[in-house]
Amino acid sequence: MDALLPSLLFYAFAGVILGSAAFTAFARDIVHAAFSLLFTFFGLACLYLYLGADFVGLSQVVIYVGGILVLLLFGVMFTGHQTQETEKRTVNFYWGLALIALLGAGMVPALLKAPWAVKSAAELPEAKSTISSIATLLMTDYLLPFEIASLLLLMALIGAVVIARGETKTDEGESPETSA
Amino acid sequence: MGNIESLAYFIPELILTATVLAVLFADVLGGEREGFDPPANFAFVGCVAAFLAHFTLYSLPSTPLFNGILIHDPFGAFFKGFFIFCTGVTTAMVIVSREVARFKKGEFCVIILCVCIGMCLVAASRDLLMIYLSLELMSLGSYVMAGFSRKIGPSEEASLKFVLYGGVSTGIMLFGISLLYGLTGGTSFEAVRSALAGAGSGIEPIAFLALLMVLVGVGYKVAMVPFHFWAPDVYEGAPTAVTAFLSVASKGTGFALLIRFFFSVFMQPAEGGWATLAPLHFDWGLTIAVLSAITMTVGNIGAYPQTNLKRLLAYSGVAHAGYLLMGVSLMTSTGVEAVIFYLVMYLFTNMTAFFVILVVSESLGTERIAGFRGLWRGAPVAAFMMTLALFSLVGLPPTAGFVGKLYLFYAVLQQKLYWLAVIGVLNSVLSLYYYARIIKAMYLETSSETEPAVHSSPLAGLILIVMAAPVLYFGVFWNPLVEYARYCAHLMQ
Amino acid sequence: MTIGIEHYLVVSLVLFLLGLFIVVTHRNGVRILMGVELILNSANLNFVAFNRYMPDSALSGNVFAIFVIILAAAEAVVALAIVLAVYQQFSTIHMDEISNMKH
């Protein structure tokens, strides 16, 4: 009886994640799809917390829900919420289904039969907070990746600004070449 | 080696990082002034300094760096030099051309330098996290760079296709990496390999799945069929300098990763090269060999109907990825040597070709083969350099391309893969026709309009000659380069 | 019954396949990006789940997941910037209409 509640919790999270992800995949309206993604991300954050990865879970909420999702919604709004989208929503629909069926058939047996380097659920230790250990790791073993990530963010920022700024002005009176 | 001590092995990257900051400040402080263009020139000087600094690496012993996340060995040092050189040349191309708007050149240089750092790290990584991080660093920069052209429309289209295709590919690769992590519990290469080597025979299906998924990410970088679809579109739409950079440096990254990652994780050293790890039964070499045969054929056939030179060279790049894959599939040190030699040859050859396209298309406003008709009248030097580059791509003596092919086929025949050699040779015959079409247009046809007048700065001419001279030089005196390649083929496991 | 690693793997696999399905079927560029995010999240779930079930208490899976999240954010920023630039030029983000370069 002990394990029932955690199990139920897992199934609830998984149901939310997969259900909302499926809705994202099959919804007609892109705004609905974007909002349903909120539940996917949130569900994943809960699952991370459930797995004892508190820092990852919090990052997931802050960055995914608070950052990426907002960006995606901005994207949807800026590019016009095209209502005519409902007419021809998808391309390759059946090919897409065939693809995931094929891939699933190839992957499921491999995943389930694999000799993972894991313990069984029963012998798992109690989960502890990971925040301080991760902070230490980032400043020691993972110092270089940490610095590289900051460089990457800098570059992404500059790149995004340059790209989104577009060709608003030209230098020395040269007009930009336009071609189809 | 710890973080601080490792910095001695990290000088080229440090110089590049300092250059990034210098360019950034120069760009912010300098505003938009006429004439001299400090940010881009800083970038070029930084590349030269980093390239010179990378030579100090060869005298240092092979050792793990940064708590084992990176590694220093001749193989990594070679690729660092390779990427920095490419970056320098591309920066020079951007400086002498008008492709990238002047007020954007500073930002462009920041991004290409970051990409270069990412590439250097890929070649030196021996940790799954580092591989992913540095690959993303270079990929993200590449997506942005593809959108820098003044040609509005194709440039954005190229950029968007690139980011979507690349995003999916790296996503799939990441999934594969997560599976490897689950199999072994570690992220360093030797942890993964020892776990794979110690596993029972049941590991086979999942190992293959992980390998295939990682191969998707790598295959997209090197433009390997069937993951090559992005290449022609992106090459066509991106600025020519970026196309040149992608076709050489990005491909080089893919091969550095292919050799470093696959040979370190799925192989074990064996006599004269590598052999597949004991519990894994699949013939990885054969898979790559088959893909290489398909890749070169698809690339060469695809190049036939092209009328846009950049697109044609994109397909030609796919074909050359096929030739290079031949060298990887052998899993011998001779094969790795041949790949290194071929990459150097390809660097000079392809850069020359793209440089000519850049100079000519800026003057004539066209990238089509038809626009090159009668070029030798208007620009004999450019036409000659282009011919040289094309001869080298075909593999005709006495160009470096010939020697490159020679070594590749030599390595292939040494492993007695006769069918692969035959397909490779037939492909190089096949490729002759579409390269000859360009030569024919330049020399044997006349332009319907007035004679093409190509204006270029003396600086551009100088760079062109510096790029083209090695194509001829290594075609005759290739010994030093071979020795160098042999030295650089040493991987630290 | 207890929740084993297989349960997580199934969730992540389905997420992965759904992400791929979105990518290959939807025409809207932003929707494709959503698919990419799903693929990244599925890998992340793997990392965290494996890390929890690992015998030793090293946190490399967690650290990996954090980096992936950061990188996903950077990628989303760049990709959306490009999407906006494309929308300015083409007035659409339907990928099958943005196909002038082909063959």
Add this chain to the structure above:
Amino acid sequence: MHLLEILSWLILALPLAAFAVQMAVGARLPRYGDFISIGAISLSLVFCLLVFFRVIVLEYSPDYVFAVSYPWFSGGSIEFRWGFYIDNVTAFMLVVVGVVSTLVHIYSVGYMHGEENYHRFFAYLGLFSFSMFLLVLCDNLFTLYIAWELVGVSSYLLIGFYYTKHSAANACIKAFLTTRVGDVFMFLGILLLVLYTGQLAYHDVFNAVAHGEISGTVLTIAIVCLFGGAVGKSAQFPLHVWLPDAMEGPTPVSALIHAATMVAAGVYMVGRMFPMFSQSAEAMLVIAYIGLITAFFAATIAITQNDIKRVLAYSTISQLGYMVTALGVGAYTAGLYHLMTHAFFKALLFLCSGSVIHAAHTQDMREMGGLRKKMPITFATMLIGTLAIAGVPFFSGFGSKDAIMAGALAFGSEHGAHMTIFIGLFVAAGMTAFYMFRLIFMTFYGESRNQHSYDHAHESPASMTVPLLILAVLSIAGGFGLYGGLWFNHLVVPPALQEAAHAAAEHGGEHGGAHGEAWIHYGAMGLSIFVAALGIFLSWVVYGVKWISAEKTAAAIRPIYQLSFNKYYVDEFYQKIVIAFVLWIRKVLAAFDRIVIDGIVNLTAPLMRGGATFSGGFDHYVVDGVLNLGALIVQAAGSVSVMLQNGVIQSYILKAAIAAAVILVVHQYIQFWL
């Protein structure tokens, strides 16, 4: 430094320097710098003659060898060197190349006078001479291959010299591509040899072969691959199709490259490698029969052609077939001797035809006639060349052809089954005499068939006639009366590296020598005289006095005539193969597309397009020349990339992902759980 070494360097450097100077500043020099090229090649010729004098006269010995080598590069465990290798054959070849090259340079001054890009023409000639000298002088396989490709490139440039002419532009590509097919095999052959023996230099490779480091089937494969290069360069069946088209180039080029030197490079190469080739009886037999087929079929084609240069082109192919056959049956010296005599008389014939074309402004022999009186020097020299090629005694061709026939006869008498070789060559010799005199009669005798061009015809300037006279003298003198074959045989002894090679060459029937099988020699000689006379007589009957009408005869044997006139439809055959291949690709791709990728909707478009192209274009392709080969490949490739590269990113990802998924599923299920 040895004198020969210095001379070798100079021989190579001068034409190369001339090439560089002409490319760089030729257009700005007075007379467009033709004197520079002529001066350089003349000096080279002088040095060639010095080499010849030193090797053949001063220090003569039957197995004279001078070799020098320099370090080049080290690959793998092997240290590669390159250098010069000079023996009696090299000395002869140098003189042949030098003489013909110099004369063609001089002749071009008159022939190319006033052409656009005059200086570039001389630059290309210089490049060609350099490459050819390198090919002759080099001592190892890779330098040989490099020189081999360089002559191909310069030939490409020279054939396409009239680049404004569409046919010339296509002919040069056809020549380049066709010979490349052969070159590829050669490349593989070289790689095989290097791989097994670890050596590059001829001498070391031969030694390795003698020590059995490579033998049996592998050796045969390597040899046949190497011979593939000769098949391409020397226009042997079935890769001979490029040579007639190459006649689109300026006539001096035809004389230099496509008659005297480059096409002979294949024969020279086989001769150089003879010690190795003779190790494999199977390969030798292949070579002999390829040569025989070439000699025979090309002769039958030459009979019906009306274009004067095409007749000569097919005659060249046929004569090259003779040389190859000679090498195949082991008559080593006979083959090389024929190479030399043929170089002189065929260069003469081509230059004469150039003179005729220059005067008559047409290449069609039916438009000519009666030119004898207008162009006495050209007529006289061309007659000498014709007598030489027909194998009339006291002319050079007699000695060499006779030697080949004797070799074939001896081979036939040794192996009864292969008497066909001798019979085939014998018949072809008769045909040679027939079609060459047909050419003479149609061009120089009878009434003019085109009064206008006849009136304007005149003898060519001295810069053209003097080379003709010199070559005419050589065409007679090269035969040394009746004893050229014997004489040459003594000068150039078959390489004695291996006993087996020696034996092969001897029993191959080198007349004279220790065996002295006199009946073979005199028998062959008598038969050749008889068959040459018969051919000339028949030609006289048909085209000279016209007792028999050529038209009626042709009508009577119409199918055969058509077959020959259309060159056995080889070009068309290649095209049909290509078309079938293209169709097949279309079908496969269409099926692939339909079943796997884009669904039935997308199928109709490419199929319709393909079908339309096919039905509308079939006649067009078959009728037009091989120039459409490129277009066809482009079309086929186009349909591939149209289907795959449709510009839609999801479709790219879908295709890539499906490919990966198929690989995965095949691997997971087929390989393990079967």
